[in-house]
Amino acid sequence: MIHMEIHNAKKQDLYKIIELDKKMIGSDHRKEEINQAIKDEKCLIMFQEDEIAAFLIYHTHFFDCSFISLIMVDPAHQRKGLGSSLLTHMTKISPTNKLFSSTNESNESMKKTFIRNHFKKSGFVDNLDEGDPEIIYFKSCY
Template sequence: MKIAVKANIEDFDKIMNVDCEVIGNTSRRDYIENAIELGHCIISKNEDDIEGFLIYDINFFECSFITLIIVSPSKRRKGNASLLIDYMMSISPTTKVFSSTNRSNSSMQKVFDANGFIESGIVENLDEGDPEIIYFKSK
């Protein structure tokens, strides 16, 4: 059965395996470890397998901001991102939750739309020629 829970440090290596599978390196190692230690990392797991993870912070105008949603390529389109978002909404320390994705990332835009997020703005000049769309949802 697939569940979402807060990650603990024992999950770190499996989370890193998923992240490395997606981005091809371990450059976010310290960032992920810090998020776990702060209690800001949520995992989607099926039995002992971690299929995806979400990281958030509360530094975006004192609102929760989902900074990263990563799902193993072989586990995509199976409800993992939605499960992570639902759990995040249930535990969010703020009533307003924001996130973002590039205009070119239509798959993530569909995930946000399917989970009740609305577009809240655009930030230019982060990635050349690929604006960042900000999304918002209230608890």
């Protein structure tokens, strides 16, 4: 696993985070969500030199538990353990005892990342993406 510094995103990081998100999904429609996560100090980033290599957004509105709503790794940095590093860090700093996240059933890479990091399947939600259920994952933080 590669080690890079992980810290809370700052206001000045917003544009670079939005650019990475846009690069991955082809849209900047999550810019307000990202901006709010930065304001709430719930956006973690990893830098490689001067570029944001990965970021994570979480909240605590999922039945009063921490929920990672978004993990994004720049394609140039994928398969290097950045997602795992973010999950490990989040497990250590989670403000709640329980940490949840989710991914589409079709996202084999993220499913493997959750399993490698000792997250357990906790259920699924149908009808978000047609024909591709969302799998919920859980890990105890203490």
